[in-house]
Amino acid sequence: MNxxxxxxxxxxxxxxxxxxxxxxxxxxxxxxEGPGKGKHVVLLAGDEEYRSEESLPMLGQIxxxxxxxxxxxxxSLNDKGEIxxxxxxxxxxxxxxxxxxxxxxxxxxxxxxxxxxxxxxxAVNRGVPIVALRTSTHPFNHPKDGPWGAWAWNHESGGWxxxxxxxxxxxxxxxxxxxxxxxxxEPGAEDxxxxxxxxxxxxxxxxxEVHPPKDVxxxxxxxxxxxxxPGSEPATHSKKTVHGVEQPVNEPMMPIAWTREYKNEAGTTxxxxxxxxxxxxxxxSEDLRRMVVNAVYWGLGxxxx
Numbered sequence: 001m002n003x004x005x006x007x008x009x010x011x012x013x014x015x016x017x018x019x020x021x022x023x024x025x026x027x028x029x030x031x032x033e034g035p036g037k038g039k040h041v042v043l044l045a046g047d048e049e050y051r052s053e054e055s056l057p058m059l060g061q062i063x064x065x066x067x068x069x070x071x072x073x074x075x076s077l078n079d080k081g082e083i084x085x086x087x088x089x090x091x092x093x094x095x096x097x098x099x100x101x102x103x104x105x106x107x108x109x110x111x112x113x114x115x116x117x118x119x120x121x122x123a124v125n126r127g128v129p130i131v132a133l134r135t136s137t138h139p140f141n142h143p144k145d146g147p148w149g150a151w152a153w154n155h156e157s158g159g160w161x162x163x164x165x166x167x168x169x170x171x172x173x174x175x176x177x178x179x180x181x182x183x184x185x186e187p188g189a190e191d192x193x194x195x196x197x198x199x200x201x202x203x204x205x206x207x208x209e210v211h212p213p214k215d216v217x218x219x220x221x222x223x224x225x226x227x228x229x230p231g232s233e234p235a236t237h238s239k240k241t242v243h244g245v246e247q248p249v250n251e252p253m254m255p256i257a258w259t260r261e262y263k264n265e266a267g268t269t270x271x272x273x274x275x276x277x278x279x280x281x282x283x284x285s286e287d288l289r290r291m292v293v294n295a296v297y298w299g300l301g302x303x304x305x
Contacts, residue, residue, distance in 0.1 A: 024081060025074075025075065025077055025081065025092035025093055026072060026073060026074050026075065026092045026093035026096065027057060027060070027072070027073045028070070028071070028072045028073075029060050029061055029063070029064035029065070029070065029071040029072075029073075030064070030070055031064075032063075032064040032065055032066075032067065032068040032069065032070075033068050034066065034067045034068025034069075035067060035068060035297075035302060035303075035305070036063065036067040036068040036069030036070075036296075036297075036300075036302075037068035037069070038070075039069050039070065039101045039102070039300060040069070040070045040071075040072065040096075040099050040100055040101045040102075041060070041063055041069045041070070041071045041072075041100070041101065041102050041103075041104060041296060042071075042072050042074065042096045042097055042100040042102070042103050042104070042123075043056040043057075043059060043060050043071060043072065043073045043074070043103075043104040043105070044056075044074050044091065044103065044104070044105040044106070044107055045057075045073060045074065045075050045076065045085075045106060045107075046075070046076040046085060046088070046090075046091065046106070046107045046108065046110050047085055047106055047107060047108035047109075047134070047135050048085045048086055048108060048109070049085075049108070049135070049279075050106065050108075050134055050135065050205065050278065050279035050280060051279065051280035051281075052085070052106035052107075052133075052280070053075055053076075053083045053085060054280045055106065055278070055279075055280040055283050056073050056104065056106060057073050058280075058283065059071075059104065059283070059289070059292060059293075060072075060073045062289065062293060063293065063296060067293065067296075069296070072093070072096040072100075074091055074092045074093050074094065074096055075090075075091075075092045076088065076090045076091065076092070076110075077090050077092050078090070088109055088110050088111050088141065089110075089111050089112060089113065090112070091110070091112050091116050091120075094112075094115070094116040094119045094120070095119070097119045097120055097122070097123045098119065098122075098123070100123050100128050101128065101129075101300060102128060102129045102130070102131065102296055102299050102300055103123060103128055103129070103130050103131070104131045104133070104292070104296070105130065105131070105132050105133065105136045105139065106132075106133040106134055106135065106136055106278055107135065107136050107139035107140070108135035108136075108138060108139060109135075109138065109139075109140070109141035109153065110139055110140050110141065111140065111141050111142045111143070111148075112142075114147065114148075117142070117148055117151075124164070124264055124270060125264050125265065125266035125268060126266075126268060127264070127266075127268030127269055127270055128270065129270060129271040129272070129273075129299030129300060130164070130165075130270055130271075130272050130273070130299070131273045131292060131295045131296060131299060132165050132272065132273070132274040132275070133275055133277070133278025133292070134205070134275070134276055134277060134278035134279055134282075135169075136161065136165065136274070136278075137153075137161040137162075137165055137167045137168055137169060137208070137210070137274065137276065138153035138159070138161050138168050138169035139153070139160060139161060140152055140153060140159060140160050140161075141153060141154075153168050153169050154168075154169075164262050164264075164270070164272065165260070165262075165272055165274045166212035166213050166215075166216045166258065166260050166272070166274065167210045167211065167212045167274070169208075170208065170209035170210060170211065170241075170242045171208070171209040171239075171241075171242060172206050172207075172208065172209070173206065173207045173208055173209040173222075173224065173239065173249060173254050174206030174207040174222075174224040174225070174235070174249065175206060176206050177206070177228075178206075178227075178228070179206050179207075179224050179225055179226065179227070179228075179235055180202065180203060180204045180205070180206065180225045180227065180228045180229070180230075180232060181201075181202065181203045181204075181205065181206060181207050181222040181223065181224065181225065181256065181277065181282075182201075182202055182222070182223040182225055182230070182232075182234075183200065183201035183202070183220050183221070183222065183223070183256065183257075183287075184220065184221045184222070184223050184253060185198075185219070185220055186218045186219055186220060186221060186255075189217070189218065189219045189220070192217075192219055192259075193294060193297070193298050193304040194219060194257075194259065194273060194291060194294045194295050194298050194304070195219060195220070195291065195294070196294055196304045196305075197287075197290050197294070198287045198290050198291045198294070199287060200285075200287055201220065201277065201285050201287045201288045201291065202230045202285050203277045203279065203281070203282030203285060203288065204228050204279075204281050204282065205277065205278075205279040205281065205282050206224070207222035207223075207224050207249075207253075207254050207256060207276070208254065208256075208276040209239075209241060209242060209254060210254055210255055210256075210276060211241075211242075211243070212255060212258055212260075215260060215261075216255075216258040216259065216260045217258055217259045217260070218255045218257070218258045219257045219258055219259065220255070220256050220257035220275075221252070221253035221254060221255055221256060222253055222254055222255075222256035222276070222277075223250055223253055224249040224250055224253070234250055235249050235250060236248065236249075236250075237249060254276075255276075256275060256276050256277055257273070257274070257275040257276075257277070257291065258273075258274055258275075259271070259272060259273050259274075259298075260272040260274070271298070271299045271301075273295035273298065273299060275288075275291070275292070278292070
């Protein structure tokens with residue numbers, strides 16, 4: 001990440017591609033036509049490794065230009081107003097959450113101010129659907145002795161990710177930056193709307209170790225590859241899980257995409273789609289992009305194209 005690249009410079013490129021409005025700290029894609037017109041998707045970018053500051057504007061443009069959704073992208077900014085994923089205390093324009101119909105998030109170890117966290121909590125408590133990518137299983141790292149300590153990824157409860165999405169951080173199940181991921185659709189999930197038109201997902205980020213609860217519906221598992229190319233052979237080595245069990249990395253394969261219905265503390269229900277894929281380079285996969293867009297339609301109760 002080169003923090004010298006300023007947000008206005010980034011937005012100048014976007015403006016050529018989409019009807020765009022922006023302030024000094026966020027971008028809004030408006031004016032699209034399609035089934036999503038009248039719905040507001042808020043995309044939250046904030047991780048130090050997987051370039052969500054690049055991928056989420058791309059997803060916002062797809063949702064707007066091809067599907068008609070209004071899409072607002074919020075970033076982590078440093079004190080100079082530059083996009084800086086290491087600014088874990090920052091979320092630009094959190095006011096967008098007040099009118100969100102759905103949240104797409106790729107967050108890691110954020111520790112927002114109280115007012116920002118309250119806005120996010122209020123959106124969740126309204127029952128806003130959530131599409132969570134990659135490190136969003138461990139999105140928060142608030143001080144454990146503070147008011148949001150129970151949200152921290154390393155809280156004994158597993159934090160917000162475990163409670164809401166169904167999992168927190170476990171381990172890199174595939175060898176990080178050495179073993180890529182090939183998707184395998186879960187038997188019985190072939191006809192799920194989120195998988196409509198989705199056949200072959202490949203990502204050069206690795207499979208995460210996850211053990212989601214029984215109330216999730218697994219849509220896809222990740223085959224660990226012995227290399228970084230789509231044609232790489234499946235890996236055959238074994239690893240020890242966080243629970244101390246030794247098992248071959250592909251027997252069984254770890255889930256990489258699932259749905260869940262989460263009843264929040266306000267009594268409303270959030271439709272959840274979570275995938276441990278979603279690095280910017282993973283989203284070179286057309287079928288992964290399609291799956292994420294399908295999840296937006298599904299979350300909003302709309303017919304998936």
